[in-house]
Amino acid sequence: MSDTQLDPRLAVVILAAGQGTRMKSSLPKVLHRIGGRPLVGHVLDTARDLAPAHVLVVVRHERDRVAEAVLGVSPEVVVVDQDEIPGTGRAVEVALDQLPEFTGDVLVLSADVPLLDDATLGELLRTHRSSGAAATMLSARLTDPTGYGRVIRDTAGGVDRIVEHKDATDAERAVDEVNAGVYAFQAGPLRERLGRISTANVQAEKYLTDVVGMLRADALAVAAQPVADPTLIVGVNDRVQLAEAGRLLNARTVRRWQLEGVTVQDPATTWIDVTAMLAPDVTVLPNTHILRATVVAEGATIGPDTSLTDCEVGAGASVTRSDATLAVIGAGATVGPFSYIRPGTQLGERGKIGTFVETKNAVIGEGSKVPHLSYVGDAEIGRGVNLGAGAITANYDDLAKHRTVIGDEVHAGSHNVFVAPVKIGEGAKTGAGAVIRKDVPAGALALSVAPQRNVTGWVEKNRPGTAAAAAAARVRSSQEADDGSQEEHG
Incomplete structure (x- = not known):
């Protein structure tokens, strides 16, 4: 893809710094494979289809292995190291430090959400730009939203805030609309608020989701675009989810070839x-x-x-x-x-x-x-x-x-x-x-085989008492009897 085809107003930040402890693996979570590619590889491919001017991947756990894998398939990517301050908010903050002059839109993706397609992300960007919202997020309604952050709306139906599952009240956990972990932000309003994120939460992390509440508190518009197919936002945190994501991706791939x-x-x-x-x-x-x-x-x-x-x-x-x-x-x-x-x-x-x-x-x-x-x-x-x-x-x-x-x-x-x-x-x-x-x-x-030589009586002599020797003896006795009969009548 040539530079003239790139969208100068778009930067993509891919979050790949997590350890993935629930995978119980020496391999970094984002390098586990489905469909022939590591998880982060699928996200990179989708990001490239949007033709962004900048692609940044934030790494931390096993950074050298992850960076090598990323640069091996996308050498144009900028790999950014997250420091000891944990959380998705901090990850985006260090990424934007690499683009101090950028004023366009920032699309934030998670390396462990591999099934999103470019059509869905393209629609998200179009909605974000046409609405003029400071932030637009993907959401989905799930029958079992356990583990996902909840989208809390105000009385008018607008997005008020996002609450992580571990920090949610029972009433908030009853909400079935979840945050897909995919956001489009205007760079300016996002940059201004990243440094103000607090770590006062159960996990003591800087949540990127807190930016949504800050924007709303400052009377800036936040939009949520629901996805019609919730399988697109399936995340991978353990081997069960890895297998499910692989199954869903394979079903999509097989269907595509059937239609071809x-x-x-x-x-x-x-x-x-x-x-x-x-x-x-x-x-x-x-x-x-x-x-x-x-x-x-x-x-x-x-x-x-x-x-x-x-x-x-x-x-x-x-x-x-x-x-x-x-x-x-x-x-x-x-x-x-x-x-x-x-x-x-x-x-x-x-x-x-x-x-x-x-x-x-x-x-x-x-x-x-x-x-x-x-x-x-x-x-x-x-x-x-x-x-x-x-x-x-x-x-x-x-x-x-x-x-x-x-x-x-x-x-x-x-x-x-x-x-x-x-x-x-x-x-x-x-x-x-x-x-x-x-x-x-x-x-x-x-020809290399020597002429065949038959040693008569070898089995009876060398393997006496065996079934083979007995069988040979019977044949020999029968032959001798036949020979004797022929001599008598000769």
Whole structure:
């Protein structure tokens, strides 16, 4: 986005300083993930959609980890450190200290409220600017408002003040209209009052909500804009709420792709990260996870019981009951069932990775097949190759990894072991059970199994008294009887 597209009248402050003790986690609350992104990442994305001239993120707890995550996705953001004075009011105060000349509108968002969309925030800003209010806040009516600050209105129906749940009386707690923790302020009136906020409350913090009461006391207008969908303001304070926010976001994401022409057979068991991309006519079957930056092309079928992470799936491909990470699956290719596709795998067009096959750092060419019971690691396989059941590339010698190179149109027998480093020339064939330790020339047949030798009577001699020995003895006796009968009539 170029500077000419930015709104010079808008600054966004994102509050990300809280510890999140109810998460009971060593990971800062705002870095917990839903839909493939950390909570703060969702809020940053929504903020950027509004094209603000300034975005500031206030940090404190685990500030280095949070700052690194924020700047990793939004390097243009200004990270602001909150000092030892606690509270949302203090957080906004230190943020505005970075913009001493700014006189526009300040939009305050919470990093733990990840589901707000740009349409809702855009409407909030339009209402705020058209009404001329000193502050405009989002509110919602909840059947269970426990934990939320209450919006207390005056007898005329206007906003009088906001009371935090812990500080509310029983009568105030009976109010079902809650503060969403999202505000649009005129910068001037806000700046003038932040320094006057008291810490005389149950939590001994500087509440940003106190500014609302100050504005009303000074006869300045405060407006509240209710949201029609209360799920938009769901906050995350513990693992239960994290899961609920994730479920709501996923339902929204799945529905969006359905409306874009993707068939999702069972939305309740399908998880699609917001960072994934799906083309029309993709079919997603039950119990499937499409994660991170996965891209699925037109007409592909994914699932059931499949997980794709950072994968690229070509048009018309099929991935069934398999797990793939950082892999490329070509157009018309088939994977599964029960394949384990590890990073670095590239399966060519119309190729096949079949049942109980594991691949890693392997390039498998167009039309080539690894149908079943194989491990292919650190390998380059050409076009039109068929590896028999049980084929293995022995890539590790206990010191280093080595590469196997198999040329075009090679047909490998069942239960082959390719001891890397080794090269198999174009059009070569290998016999069943072969252990290939040396390069095979193009068009050659490679055999490494010694001629079969049968040791007659070994079981009866070495395993006497066993069921196997008894069975062998019966057959031997029958054969001897037949031989004797033939001699008598000879």
